[in-house]
Amino acid sequence: MPKRGAVEHFVEGYDAWQLGVKGFFSRWRGIGLTGLLTMGVPWWTSLALSLLNNTLPQLPLAAAAWASAGGAVAVALLIYNRRRTQRSLAIKRRLHELTHYVRDEFTSICRATEENPEPSEYHAAKAFREFIVGLCDRTESYFQELLLDQRIATAIRLASATGEGDVEYVTVGRSKNFNPAREATSEPIPANEGICAYLAEKQHSKGVLIYNDIDEAVKIDALMETENERRFPDEVASLMVAPLNAWSGTEEQLIGLLYVASRHKNAFSVVDIDSMRFVADLVANAISTTVARGSDRKSS
Numbered sequence: 001m002p003k004r005g006a007v008e009h010f011v012e013g014y015d016a017w018q019l020g021v022k023g024f025f026s027r028w029r030g031i032g033l034t035g036l037l038t039m040g041v042p043w044w045t046s047l048a049l050s051l052l053n054n055t056l057p058q059l060p061l062a063a064a065a066w067a068s069a070g071g072a073v074a075v076a077l078l079i080y081n082r083r084r085t086q087r088s089l090a091i092k093r094r095l096h097e098l099t100h101y102v103r104d105e106f107t108s109i110c111r112a113t114e115e116n117p118e119p120s121e122y123h124a125a126k127a128f129r130e131f132i133v134g135l136c137d138r139t140e141s142y143f144q145e146l147l148l149d150q151r152i153a154t155a156i157r158l159a160s161a162t163g164e165g166d167v168e169y170v171t172v173g174r175s176k177n178f179n180p181a182r183e184a185t186s187e188p189i190p191a192n193e194g195i196c197a198y199l200a201e202k203q204h205s206k207g208v209l210i211y212n213d214i215d216e217a218v219k220i221d222a223l224m225e226t227e228n229e230r231r232f233p234d235e236v237a238s239l240m241v242a243p244l245n246a247w248s249g250t251e252e253q254l255i256g257l258l259y260v261a262s263r264h265k266n267a268f269s270v271v272d273i274d275s276m277r278f279v280a281d282l283v284a285n286a287i288s289t290t291v292a293r294g295s296d297r298k299s300s
Helices: 014-018 022-023 028-053 058-115 121-147 180-185 194-202 215-217 227-231 270-299
Strands: 154-162 167-174 209-211 238-247 252-262
Touching: 028 058, 058 121, 058 270, 121 154, 121 167, 121 252, 121 270, 154 270, 167 180, 167 252, 180 227, 194 209, 194 252, 238 270, 252 270
Parallel strands: none
Antiparallel strands: 154 167, 154 252, 209 238, 238 252
16 A cells, blocks of 8 residues: 555545545446456467367356356446445535535635625525525535436425514425426415425424325325426425524424425435435525525615
């Protein structure tokens, strides 16, 4: 193993799968060499022995067959290790991209408010919506890598006060995998219906809901069927929902909902819960901090 220096500098860790002896045998050239040595050489050796003896010896042929079988297993294991390592590093990279985005966007928002303390409501709302969409896109990429499901889509609903003083949850951002036409028929969810009511009733405000059967969830009032569910039934076959909680100064409040949807049934399980909780806490903190920053600027 090569000696490592006292100090090393890396920009990112994704390429780590290529480093060292293990990295060599994770590359296609290393896998090919392994296949050649374990599956090709025994047969050539057996053929050479056959030519030298002018016969077809059974023992070398049997040994070559067993060696080739072992070589095939070794190649399969190397390919599996390559894919597993790449996936693990890709998951970490996607998670870093999400947190990196939160930091950079918040810094950009702070800089923008310093330069323009009183932006128009239109521009402020547009910038905030773009921020939420960015969170959705990067959350989508993270869960695509984590679940090996490229049809994953994410959305964020946030609390909004109605004219009557009630609270409803409005979709503010969706990721790329959701049909853009959803925007035209999007409906708010009242706080006393669907997921929000279910979370309050079951006292699961700190947990994660997994919907394995959308139709059955609608029947038991655990999910409110909206026009988009009727128009795009194939986009959500299973669903994971986490509350976005923030501190109001006196207590935790449900400021929104994070949706992770799949076109495949039973796409989620208990092993995904902690990942969902981590992302939900990160997103909730990013949104509440950004909103608080905007409120502070207005009050000052």
